[in-house]
Amino acid sequence: MDRIDEPHPGAPLAEDDRLCAGAAREVPDTAQQVAVRDPGADHHHVAEEIYVPLTGGTEWRMGEGGFRKREAGQVVHHASNVNHAMRTGNEPLLALYIWRGGPLAQKSTITGTATQGRS
Secondary structure (H helix, E strand, C coil): CEECCCCCCCCEEEECCCEEEEEEEECCCCEECCCCCCCCCCEECCCEEEEEECCCCEEEEECCCCCEEECCCCCEEECCCCCEEEECCCCCEEEEEEEECCCCCCCCEECCCCCCCCC
16 A cells, blocks of 8 residues: 555645635646545545545445445535545546645655556
8 A cells, every 4th residue: 555645635625633725726638636536546644534526437346345426515525534536527626625634744644556546
């Protein structure tokens, strides 16, 4: 399992040792892998993540389930230490996020592969 360098997605708008909030952007046809950009790879971390997508069409994966498309405004919650990933389609993703709990500076652990969950 690989560790990645950036503890949270995008530039934070607010951050302390218990909470980080900000905006994240991903371009089309990529997967959110924080710093390494390994499309479709699952990862996990101690911090709990909550996303509110402002654009629709991004696919989100959590645990052993498959990718599910979420529309703008649908809250996406990733519990602490649960594998998860997201991938964009033809449209970019813009989302608000909150990370809380854990040590927020802890690096993520990559646990999946680029083809995991793809049909």
